[in-house]
Amino acid sequence: MRSGEFIEPRIDPAMPERKPLPRPDLRLRHVAIGPVAVFGASNFPLAFSVAGGDTASALAAGCPVVVKGHPAHPGTSELVGRAIVAAVAAAGLPEGVFSLLSGPSNELGGALVADPRIAAVGFTGSRGGGLALMRIAAGRPVPIPVYAEMSAINPVFLLPAALANRAETIATGFAGSLTMGAGQFCTNPGLIVAIDGEGLDRFLAAAATAVGAAPAATMLTPGIRDAYDRGTSALGNAGSVETLARGAEATANACQPALFAVDAADFIADDALGNEVFGASSLVVRCRDVAEMLAVAADLEGQLTATLHLDAGDHDLARQLLPVLEDKAGRILANGWPTGVEVCHAMVHGGPFPATSDPRSTSVGTLAIRRYLRPVCYQDLPAELLPDAVKPDNPYRLARLVDGVRQEAE
């Protein structure tokens, strides 16, 4: 942000003597796309709500922000909103830079997205909610971009050598990632894919024990808990699905962890088995062989993450999986768990539909600023009228692309 890299100035100086036609002076910078509507997530009242990633990215890009607070945490939303309003005043910014709308209604959110003054939308939530906002945005007289992060089951592929070497360790890590925070993470490992064999049997035994011993944890809202129960019931009642373990019996509003298993052919045949169950539920897909594992990978919808657990002996198989997974996910991990999302320069928290509505972007990390920018070119504008970012004397000391070659500020 402070480096100004996001402005990405480009300068192609005039060539008045060029034949057959002279070249004008052309200067490009990136500017704010306009006012952004941000829909806070239910599951991150701080990191992805009123003052969350989308608000930070939009403000950093120079966009005013109107937040639709999530009804699951109205008090936190108001506290954070008041803090931002105070910061806006302290910084001497115009009041309109930030607003917070509270209320449970879909009508409120729909009206916000339909408002002609809104230029882009950031949303984190359910697939149904995201699709509804996408429809409203596409149906406007002036359609606008929607960055909706919606649903993912974050497949984890357990490769044979890794399973043979450390099935129990992987199972322990899996159960921890699955049940942390009652599994209410968009990066929760909701799908395990592995090839039948002794290693997988050991993993399943250890994972079933760990999940079976996991306590019930209170979920964020009754609505999330109801959706979790519906999702786990649907899986448990599917004829092709075996229930491997359920955790401690859930009391009111708590999530009873769940581990299911299904054969790969049945998984591929029934799209509903690939639906996200938000909470501590995961489905193990048992493959007969490598070909079936590749078929499961190819059958997946878009994902936020895809994970490989692998050892040196698995690299050949990994090389077959990676091109498929690159098409499916925004982030590919090895020998870890997807639930942690580092805020840094190289993070991609995004991915092909339905993980998000727009695979060209990330919602976490410094690259997220780009989603709220657009390029503008200035041709032969007198120097004193040029924006500072592209002025000849470069008052911001920005690195710039001059005739296609990067020049650091002197």
Added chain:
Amino acid sequence: MRSGEFIEPRIDPAMPERKPLPRPDLRLRHVAIGPVAVFGASNFPLAFSVAGGDTASALAAGCPVVVKGHPAHPGTSELVGRAIVAAVAAAGLPEGVFSLLSGPSNELGGALVADPRIAAVGFTGSRGGGLALMRIAAGRPVPIPVYAEMSAINPVFLLPAALANRAETIATGFAGSLTMGAGQFCTNPGLIVAIDGEGLDRFLAAAATAVGAAPAATMLTPGIRDAYDRGTSALGNAGSVETLARGAEATANACQPALFAVDAADFIADDALGNEVFGASSLVVRCRDVAEMLAVAADLEGQLTATLHLDAGDHDLARQLLPVLEDKAGRILANGWPTGVEVCHAMVHGGPFPATSDPRSTSVGTLAIRRYLRPVCYQDLPAELLPDAVKPDNPYRLARLVDGVRQEAE
């Protein structure tokens, strides 16, 4: 392209000792979004058709391309298509890298955009055509990005000092830009905005003379000619519009240049007067004062370009107009004409809706490659499985952002 800048590698190295949690190794690169459907423009059989800008950008990004050839130039399309197929074979690339579909039907184009294997769309053409493809793309089970360049009237603001100093010179330049190629450019100056006074009177007299003396020029297709006649008839018959000049009488398929004038209040009151008339037709909007000129600017739809003719005495007024025009257009010019579009690094050929469907992008220049890319992050992947662009030994010698700081290749 050869520099690999478009890959934009970012590396945040592991911090195993970090407290409270270690940081994994994170590496980001940009990859091809997938197969792209390209719809050639009627008016640029070479530069924006089968082997045009969108095809070049998509291939450069690594995307296979399926072109829907424009029915206005099927022979040229086939010649160019065969040349590309030969080049694909000569380069040893897979045959599927490029395909050309010929045929006039909207059904063909619709089926192409609806095909689940297509990941993005590039289109140059009419507003109706672009909107139809946007609807199809948004209604797919997996929605995809559409880059549709559709319609623009490219407003030109003539500021008072410039008019006083050189009204006749500006009029000559205007008539040349307007009538070149029968006005069949998406950047044609279809709207002139100026403040009443002696300077504007001189401009109007000179422009009317020049346009009145302009020959009729044959248009690209009968359909374009019919649409031009409908558009100029609608303007000529509008009660508030005065016909200042018509060029030479048109024979079959030719375009009779046209210059109209309207008062600013009437222009603002009637949205239809802001519709694009594709061809050598322009409308002069006469403003009473600066406030009315600013109101006209604020009333405009999104544009590919906005132009100012200004002298030193106009800079204060230009400073009032520029923030408005930056919100409206992808390119802002001073003392030139928008019809020339330089292919370079700093060009933006794009702009807010309805100039295009997506203001975050350009269709001309090296930045255009970005529209067909998406970011992917690799977390803790073993070095030998990493893509070359983000391998520790940097075999491509790419400049990379390491911990947020740009490092040139050694």
